[in-house]
Amino acid sequence: xSTPAIxxxxxxxxxxxxxxxxxxxxxxxxxxxxxxxxxxxxxxxxTISILLGLLLPSGGEVRILGCDMVRERYRALPLMNxxxxxxxxxxRLTVRENLRVYGELYSVERLETRIDxxxxxxxxxxxxxxRTGQLSAGQKTRVALAKALINRPRVLLLDEPTASLDPDTxxxxxxxxxxxxxxxxxxxxxxxxxxGEVERLCDHVLMMRGGGIVxxxxxxxLLARYxxxxxxxxxxxxxxxxxxxxxxx
Amino acid sequence: MSGRIRExxxxxxxxxxxxxxxxxxxxxxxxxxxPRILEMAYWPTVQMVIWGFVTQFFMGHSSWVxxxxxxxxxxxxxxxxxxxSQIGFSMCFLEExxxxxxGHLFVSPLKPSEFVIAMMTMSLLRGxxxxxxxxxxxxxxxxxxxxxxxxxxxxxxxxxxxxxxxLGMAVIALVLRFGLGAESLAWVAIFAFAPISAVYYxxxxxxxxxxxxxxxxxxxxxxxxxxxxxxxGVFRTDLLMGAIGVNLVYLAIGAGLFAWSFASAREHGRxxxxxx
Numbered sequence: 001x002s003t004p005a006i007x008x009x010x011x012x013x014x015x016x017x018x019x020x021x022x023x024x025x026x027x028x029x030x031x032x033x034x035x036x037x038x039x040x041x042x043x044x045x046x047t048i049s050i051l052l053g054l055l056l057p058s059g060g061e062v063r064i065l066g067c068d069m070v071r072e073r074y075r076a077l078p079l080m081n082x083x084x085x086x087x088x089x090x091x092r093l094t095v096r097e098n099l100r101v102y103g104e105l106y107s108v109e110r111l112e113t114r115i116d117x118x119x120x121x122x123x124x125x126x127x128x129x130x131r132t133g134q135l136s137a138g139q140k141t142r143v144a145l146a147k148a149l150i151n152r153p154r155v156l157l158l159d160e161p162t163a164s165l166d167p168d169t170x171x172x173x174x175x176x177x178x179x180x181x182x183x184x185x186x187x188x189x190x191x192x193x194x195x196g197e198v199e200r201l202c203d204h205v206l207m208m209r210g211g212g213i214v215x216x217x218x219x220x221x222l223l224a225r226y227x228x229x230x231x232x233x234x235x236x237x238x239x240x241x242x243x244x245x246x247x248x249x
Numbered sequence: 250m251s252g253r254i255r256e257x258x259x260x261x262x263x264x265x266x267x268x269x270x271x272x273x274x275x276x277x278x279x280x281x282x283x284p285r286i287l288e289m290a291y292w293p294t295v296q297m298v299i300w301g302f303v304t305q306f307f308m309g310h311s312s313w314v315x316x317x318x319x320x321x322x323x324x325x326x327x328x329x330x331x332x333x334s335q336i337g338f339s340m341c342f343l344e345e346x347x348x349x350x351x352g353h354l355f356v357s358p359l360k361p362s363e364f365v366i367a368m369m370t371m372s373l374l375r376g377x378x379x380x381x382x383x384x385x386x387x388x389x390x391x392x393x394x395x396x397x398x399x400x401x402x403x404x405x406x407x408x409x410x411x412x413x414x415x416l417g418m419a420v421i422a423l424v425l426r427f428g429l430g431a432e433s434l435a436w437v438a439i440f441a442f443a444p445i446s447a448v449y450y451x452x453x454x455x456x457x458x459x460x461x462x463x464x465x466x467x468x469x470x471x472x473x474x475x476x477x478x479x480x481x482g483v484f485r486t487d488l489l490m491g492a493i494g495v496n497l498v499y500l501a502i503g504a505g506l507f508a509w510s511f512a513s514a515r516e517h518g519r520x521x522x523x524x525x
Contacts, residue, residue, distance in 0.1 A: 015517065015518075045521075046518070049518060049521055052356045053356070053515075054352060054355060054356060054515065054518070054520045054521050055515060055516075055518045055520075055521070056512075056515045056516050074358060074360065077356065077357065077358045078358045080356070081356070082352075082353075082356045084352065084521075086349075086352070086521060087349055087350070087351075087352035087353050087521065088348055088349040088350060088353075089348075089350065089353065090274065090278065090344075090345075090348040090350050091348055092277075092278055092281060092282065092348075093274070093277050093278065093281075094277075094281075097274075097277045100273070101270050101271075101273055101274040101277070102270075102353070102357065104266055104267065104269065104270030104273065105267050105270045105271075105354075105357040105358065105359050106357060106358060107264070107266055107267070107358070131281075147353070
């Protein structure tokens, strides 16, 4: 049996008396896209931060590509990457400068070729010499994605990758992510509260509420289990605690 | 195929490539910003001009200054070097916070130790860029060059840079712990050391109890050593060794505080949240 790309066991995070997440356990097999779905405050960003090693758990264990993220994170980090609307790239640097810096940090070989490749595929070639701070939200998202893919990560963690984007740009990003996961055989964990996005992209969904995982399965499984026609209704059933009602009907 | 990472095997030690990546990041920032470069050179230059004229005035009115013409200008240049070293170190970190970039940096393979070495390198470069105009002006207008006092004075310079790094690590530890509300410490922390560093007067001028405190700062050894070179023409190895010894303690304390605050930031999730 192959090592899971991502493995979380009994993860708990407390900030003082407040539990941000409790007893979160899941495993993501190598390859494919998994969605981490939940409302605001459900614990998605906390979970992703722990997976990245940016946040230390109060309890539990995380393994990425078999590496313990508390003790061995520097073994896994070169093989991972991440993008989030809560983190920026330096605004005063040009797009090319930012990609160069991150390419060097990830020790990417033939970096200039890689930057040109990504620029073409993500449609940012004309932006390479513009300052990152001068870009629109959609352009910044594409550049952030270029940074996240600079090292061809085997594990890509994305926190709300299409937040605040217009439908056209969001659709474009989703298509790119589908292509990337398929072509590179990469594992993508995607935190989102955009149901359509998760339904379209994900092979597997982890539903979070109140800091815990309350359900999981493929989108089709979840729809069948809740007797709903789309994930948004499933999400509302869970968010509004209508699960028992749904189960009963 | 392009874009494969070279270090698929595990990066165990410190990587010069990642250090240079961070140096490059801050070089890009400076390269694209004339105001930042002007800011670095502005104050040391103004200080040097003022103290240059003060020295000229005192040379006609004070036999002590007349006998050691460079002592005041030298003190100003060395004090600015210490200030630039500390602020150069701290500013690199603050730039990352202001641009909300810490989250990206610390999910990359960049290690805190590499980050610190890069900031030290940038502090050195920023110090040289900031101080060069004042050194040139001191030479052109007042015929004063610190380098004319031999390599010993360069050794004392180095001690001030290292002290600045130790203090810089302590400052960014506080900013990491308390957030950007503590950023003004980056600008003012060094001035707490000014009275006890004996920049313009010998340590013996201080009250006895304060002399004990002064000898706990590397800068007091450096400025005493500077005066020994400028006034007596003597290079005091004992003072250099004292400065190095106390610097080691400062570096250890600074590194310890930084490591503690970094661990605390990971504990409380501040690496992802910090920024303007």
